[in-house]
Amino acid sequence: xxxxxxxxxxxxxxxxxxxxxxxxxxxxxxxxxxxxxxxxxxxxxxxxxxxxxxxxxxxxxxxxxxxxxxxxxxxxxxxxxxxxxxxxxxxxxxxxxxxxxxxxxxxxxxxxxxxxxxxxxxxxxxxxxxxxxxxxxxxxxxxxxxxxxxxxxxxxxxxxxxxxxxxxxxxxxxxxxxxxxxxxxxxxxxxxxxxxxxxxxxxxxxxxxxxxxxxxxxxxxxxxxxxxxxxxxxxxxxxxxxxxxxxxxxxxxxxxxxxxxxxxxxxxxxxxxxxxxxxxxxxxxxxxxxxxxxxxxxxxxxxxxxxxxxxxxxxxxxxxxxxxxxxxxxxxxxxxxxxxxxxxxxxxxxxxxxxxxxxxxxxxxxxxxxxxxxxxxxxxxxxxxxxxxxxxxxxxxxxxxxxxxxxxxxxxxxxxxxxxxxxxxxxxxxxxxx
Numbered sequence: 001x002x003x004x005x006x007x008x009x010x011x012x013x014x015x016x017x018x019x020x021x022x023x024x025x026x027x028x029x030x031x032x033x034x035x036x037x038x039x040x041x042x043x044x045x046x047x048x049x050x051x052x053x054x055x056x057x058x059x060x061x062x063x064x065x066x067x068x069x070x071x072x073x074x075x076x077x078x079x080x081x082x083x084x085x086x087x088x089x090x091x092x093x094x095x096x097x098x099x100x101x102x103x104x105x106x107x108x109x110x111x112x113x114x115x116x117x118x119x120x121x122x123x124x125x126x127x128x129x130x131x132x133x134x135x136x137x138x139x140x141x142x143x144x145x146x147x148x149x150x151x152x153x154x155x156x157x158x159x160x161x162x163x164x165x166x167x168x169x170x171x172x173x174x175x176x177x178x179x180x181x182x183x184x185x186x187x188x189x190x191x192x193x194x195x196x197x198x199x200x201x202x203x204x205x206x207x208x209x210x211x212x213x214x215x216x217x218x219x220x221x222x223x224x225x226x227x228x229x230x231x232x233x234x235x236x237x238x239x240x241x242x243x244x245x246x247x248x249x250x251x252x253x254x255x256x257x258x259x260x261x262x263x264x265x266x267x268x269x270x271x272x273x274x275x276x277x278x279x280x281x282x283x284x285x286x287x288x289x290x291x292x293x294x295x296x297x298x299x300x301x302x303x304x305x306x307x308x309x310x311x312x313x314x315x316x317x318x319x320x321x322x323x324x325x326x327x328x329x330x331x332x333x334x335x336x337x338x339x340x341x342x343x344x345x346x347x348x349x350x351x352x353x354x355x356x357x358x359x360x361x362x363x364x365x366x367x368x369x370x371x372x373x374x375x376x377x378x379x380x381x382x383x384x385x386x387x388x389x390x391x392x393x394x395x396x397x398x399x400x401x402x403x404x405x406x407x408x409x410x411x412x413x414x415x416x417x418x419x420x421x422x423x424x425x426x427x428x429x430x431x432x433x434x
Contacts, residue, residue: 056105379419
């Protein structure tokens with residue numbers, strides 16, 4: 001339907017458009033019990049001031065909550081100065097529309113006057129402003145748009161001295177509430193605290209480290225019922241080849257699956273150890289984003305009790321400063337504890353001589369960590385340089401005319417760790433990053 005339009009110039013404030021920051025206004029239906037909020041608009045009493053005469057405050061009062069919006073200060077809509085709002089009122093009978101000027105206000109819940117508001121009101125009344133406050137007022141009235149945005153950002157992030165003192169007191173109380181055992185002396189805060197129990201008086205290599213100290217009998221029984229254990233026990237050569245192509249498991253685990261013991265009991269134990277090492281590698285790859293989930297999952301098809309066992313042993317819970325929230329973290333020291341457990345298990349199943357390069361594949365850990373922890377476990381680290389193959393030339397063919405050979409990947413040095421007796425346990429102090 002066609003309609004004629006007529007623009008009516010703005011008289012003082014014009015119409016008011018109000019929207020709520022946390023949702024939409026529920027308009028009551030006919031016969032409904034809810035009531036429409038009562039809207040009021042206030043203007044500054046000093047109309048002679050060019051800066052203040054256009055300042056407006058809109059208040060919406062309801063039975064349950066009051067809402068406040070303003071067109072100045074840090075709570076003013078940013079787009080109000082860049083946009084012009086118009087409201088059209090259509091008379092359907094006459095086919096005419098009247099267009100009026102309008103102002104937009106963002107209404108937010110109001111919970112009473114805060115201390116910061118009281119201080120600003122008192123400062124305004126007493127006119128005892130600091131140099132910074134005077135500069136802020138000049139910037140608000142005459143500053144450029146860039147300076148005004150910087151001022152709004154600074155005022156939003158401003159922290160009162162009382163709030164800062166409250167947070168500091170809570171932090172001190174939280175630190176004092178921690179048990180004294182949480183703070184370790186300097187001589188104990190080294191790599192030795194993440195090493196498994198060891199028998200320094202052992203006469204044979206099998207007595208240096210006990211498997212039950214790394215994988216408890218309860219965990220070993222749980223590993224027998226895990227789905228991955230039955231998959232490893234029934235794995236064929238074709239499946240192992242397919243897993244290696246898909247990179248489903250690391251080469252270290254697949255290499256040991258190809259040469260499992262023939263005895264049933266030893267084979268079952270070896271598979272359980274390999275499954276545990278697979279979960280340790282999964283644990284090492286967990287990042288902080290995974291730890292923020294409601295339910296942290298180390299690996300799929302893992303029982304909840306076993307999953308909680310990994311989280312309890314290799315992560316830590318710390319309370320926030322306010323003491324309300326608790327967050328889980330995976331610090332560097334506990335990550336290296338996972339590496340030490342993998343290295344110790346590798347020594348037990350490799351007859352106390354393991355290839356560190358083979359164990360490192362697929363992990364983000366640097367080789368120097370494996371070397372340091374291997375020495376701390378009492379191992380002798382040996383580096384065997386890779387031999388560079390000689391280039392053979394065919395007789396009667398000039399080197400420039402010969403067909404180029406395919407590039408070969410550079411050979412890597414073989415780094416092995418061997419547990420020896422008597423063991424020399426090194427004590428290495430390290431600074432772990434938080």
